[in-house]
Amino acid sequence: MSAFQQSERAAFRDPPVNGVARRVLSHDGRSLVSVSESGVAVHDVRTGARTASWAVPGLESEHLSGVSVNGSGRRVAVTTDKWITVWDVATGGLVARKAMPEGSGGRSAEYGDSESTLAVSLTDEVIHLWDHEADRTFGTLLDEGYVGRQHPLVDRKGRLLVVPGDPRFYVRRLPSWTTDDRLSAACEDQPYAAAFSPDGATLACAGREIKLVDPATGRQRPLPGGEHEYWPAAPSCELCGATARGLRFSPDGRHLAAFADRSLRVWRVADQREILAYRAEGEVSDVRFDGQDLRYLLDDTVVTLDLTPRVTDFRLDRAPYGTRLSPDGRWAVTMPDDHTTVLWDVARRRKVWVLPATGQATFAHSGDRLLTVADDGPMTLWDLSTRRRLWTAPQPYGMPPSGTQFTRDGGTLVVTTALTQAPVDFRLTRIDARTGRRLATLRTRSPGGVLTPDGRREASFDGRFYDVATGRPLGDGFGEGVLAISDKGVMAVSGDSMGRIALRAIDAGGKPSPLLRGVAERVAHLAFSPGGDLLASVGDAPGTLQVWDVGARRRLGGAMSAYFAGVPGGGGVAFSPDGGLLYVAEADGLVHEFVVDPARMARLVCGRAGRELTETEWREHFDEVPYREVCAG
Incomplete structure (x- = not known):
């Protein structure tokens, strides 16, 4: 499972060089350009082959400051304390040369997205632009006191210069060098990183959140999909104080990546969903997309991350009123409005039945029947195989129950009703699930819980066992919290904020085993696989999924995140009938499918x-x- 979850797919290490080297990735992410006293070397990071190399006279006696590659990858600019030289990658020939302005501090010349225009900086301050194709220099010192940690960005057409950083977001129209206050103002509250979309029609700027702006007008664009009003960049502002930072669009514009020191994040632009949150071993200096791969540069090594989804997401319905999975993972119900409940075949992603009911929904353990409880109406049991109503009965005490559950054999329905909670006054009602006839009503202190496989006891959320026949507590307590019980009679309980899980046999005298310890996150949902050999836990926000080997009492692989958009597990957690897949449903109808089958x-x-x-x-x-x-x- 660890290998399946692992994002790293390959790594290429630049061969040793003489002296200090400066390195940069090509825009397509396929080449590493390395400059040292030995000259320029270009390697295909996919194969490790050296595809080009040439000497750069004077590097052994000059201070090497930086290297930049233009958008097409055809030109390489090398900066020293004395010169900016531009080279043709195909031939290794010198294209242009310009003396570096005098001054102290670091020097750089950066293309951004441009083919021929370099932003020339001294001590992190842009002093002018140089179009080496036209051999033209224009612009003046941008501003004193600027602190920038992302390189200046010139758009593909050479008409716009953007310089993210503190104390403000600088914009200049080119070649006139005029300011654009509208565009500056649009990004002034998110000034730390920026990127142009591949077509140049959108500028993304980022800080605590990400904005999409029209560079022609300075107007903020609505976020694609229309589901979100803002796009958070990270739980905390990673970009704000980072030493190295940047923003990158994928070539097709479908994804956006941000790097901030060791942190790497990738989002889908269409719905702003985060698909990767990654922490490198050291400070990342460059990031580029290549199809389904993301490559980052760490010192002398290029690491390839596989962005192929480990999780399959699908939406059953827009369900503002809730979603619920069946225990066997075959079915789900969504409530798209206040008067219908829709039944779905989860594996086929297909709507199979629309029921004229709404409110609470509870599946039988076998998944062949569904109980619906209207907020202000009766309880109704539905047969899912014949698509017909089996019976309708009034709610006990004429009020919505606080819990409903079936015995494993499906013969009895147990309903818990909270008459009052202070003082505690609960009622447990047993109902014949075949006819809807009320069998017994008992006073109990249990607020509800999970029935044992034999249906005789209830493991209550308050941390006690209760006799279903009498409503009375049984034996010692086990600790309150989230519960699940396997068909083999193993109970999982988690109730603390650190996400620790206790496993114990439910038979008399069963003692807890050593705690399962994973991500320090309160557990919201627990579910056993059909055979009881695996346990899935889903945490509260941000919603971390962990899968545990019950027999070995250890976690399988690392923690997984679906980067949940809403309330993780709000619609339930369930394994597929064969145990090979795991479903996590969000309340709004979005379902995440995880592979857990080893083969x-x-x-x-x-x-x-x-x-x-x-x-x-x-x-x-x-x-x-x-x-x-x-x-x-």
Whole structure:
């Protein structure tokens, strides 16, 4: 499972060089350009092959300051304390040369998205622009006191200069060097990083949140999808105080990446959903997209991250009134309005029935029946196989129950009603699930919970067992919290803010095992797999998913996040009938599908790798294990 979850897919390390090297990724993310006393070397990071190299006279005696690649990757600009030289990547020939202005401090010349215009900076202050194709210099010192940690950005057409940073967001129209107060004002509250979309029609600027702005008018664009009013960049403003930071659109404009020191985040632009949150081992200096890959530069190494979704998201319905999964993961119900409930086949993502009911919804454990309870009306049991109403009965005490659940055999419905909570006054009503006839009503102190497999006891949310026949407490307590019980009689309980989970057998005298410890996040939902060998836990916001091996009492792989858009697990958590998939439903009808079947995960990992390990790679990692082809077949 760890290999399946792992984002890193490949790494390329720049060969050793003489002296200090400056490195940068090409815009397509496929080439690493390295400059040192030895000259310029260009490597294809996918294959490791060197595709170009040439000497740069004078580098051994000058101070190397920086390197930049233009948008097409055809030109490389090398900056020293004395010169800016521009080179043709295909031939290694010198294209242009310009003396670097005198002064102290760091020097740089950056293309941004431009093909031929370089923003020339001294001590992080832009002093002028140089179009080396036209051999034209224009502009003046941008401003004193500017503090910028993202390189200046010139758009593809060379008509706009954007310089993110403190104390403000600078914009100049080119070649006139005139200010654009409208565009500056649009991004002044998010001034720390910026990027142009591939077509140049949108400027993204970022700080605590991300704004999309029309660079022609300075007007803020509505966020795509229309679901969100703002686009948070991170739980805290990572970009604000970062030493190295930047923003990048993917070539197709569908994704946006931000890097801030060690942090990397990627969002889908269409719905602003975060699809990657990653922490590198050191400070990231450059980030680029290449199809479904994201590459970042860390010192002398380019690491490739696979952006292929590990999670499949699908929306059953727009469900402002709620969503609920069946315990066996076959069905889901959504409530799109205040008078209907829609039944869905989860595996097929297909609507199968519209019921004239709304309110609470509870599935039988077998998934073949559904109980609906109207807020101000009766309880109704529906047969999901025949699509017909089985019975209708009034709510006990004429008020919505605080809990409803079926015994595992489906023969009895147990309803808990809270008459008052202070003082505690609960009623437990047993109903014949075949006829709707009331069997018994008892006074109890249990606010509701989870029935044991034999249906005789209720593990209550208040941390006690209760006798379903009498309503009385039984035995010792086990601690209040979120509950789940497997068909094998193993109970999982989690009630603290650190997300620790206790496992214990429900038989008399069953003692808790050592606590399962994972992400320090309060658990919101627990669910066992059909065989009881796996346990899934979903936390409160941000909604971390963890899968546990019940027998070994350990977590399988790392913590997973679906980067939930709404309330994680608000519609329930359930394994598929074969246990190979895990569904996490949000209250609004969005469902996340996770692969947990080992064989399927192995196939997906082999597909991502694209090849077997070599014998040398095998010995490096598994020296004591005989070599074999793990992806064969």
